[in-house]
Amino acid sequence: MGYMTVEEHSATLLHLKRSPGVRSWSLLVGIASVGLAAAYYSSDSVPWKLFYVAGCVFVALQNMEEWEEAMFDKTKNLIELKTVSLYALVLTLWRKGQERVVLDLTQLCDVCVQEERVRYLGKGYLLMLRLAAGISYPLTQSATLGGRSDVEAVAALLKRFVGLEELEERRQQAHKAEYVEEEEDSLDNDTDSDDEAEEL
DSSP states (O other), X not given: OOSOEEEEEOSSEEEEXXXXXXXXXXXXXXXXXXXXXXXXXXXXXXXXXXXXXXXXXXXXXXXXXOEEEEEEETTTTEEEEEEEOHHHHHHTTTSSOEEEEEEEGGGEEEEEEEEEEETTTEEEEEEEEEETTSOEEEXXXXXXXXXXXXXHHHHHHHHHHHTHHHHHHHHHHHHHHHHHHHHHHHHHHHHHHHHHHHHO
16 A cells, blocks of 8 residues: 555645555454453453453554545645544544644645654655645655655656646745855945945
């Protein structure tokens, strides 16, 4: 499974989605199976057997990845990030478990790939959204294990959609123009001071 899949891509809307991967579902089935096996083969009473199953399902849900969505809407100038956690939904009896963050698309000034250490599993990569206010926010809550190329592909798509490369080129040209003006001003000042020195 890649970092995020493209659900919809038009000139004004980019909709990215991520679901739990094979590793999450395998852990869920594997850990729940341990609880079922412990309950089936034990000679304990029924409440203990239910405790084994419930405990293993609880641990399995803790290890599940979340469902995540990101919508970049140019018409509303909004970035909307949604996260749904099955663990939080079950724990709060479906009252909570959904997070929603809304950011201003016009404030987005950079998108970069960040490396993160994942406990017991090595390196993971995720995409960071850098805003003009100095705030960095991750596109997803969990890092992708393995190759960096999937995350870089999403970063390149996002930069093209928002137009960050063109914006960066314009900024660099503006900085160069300011630098040239400052150099010309300093040269003019130097020649003026040389002329004054000659007159004295």
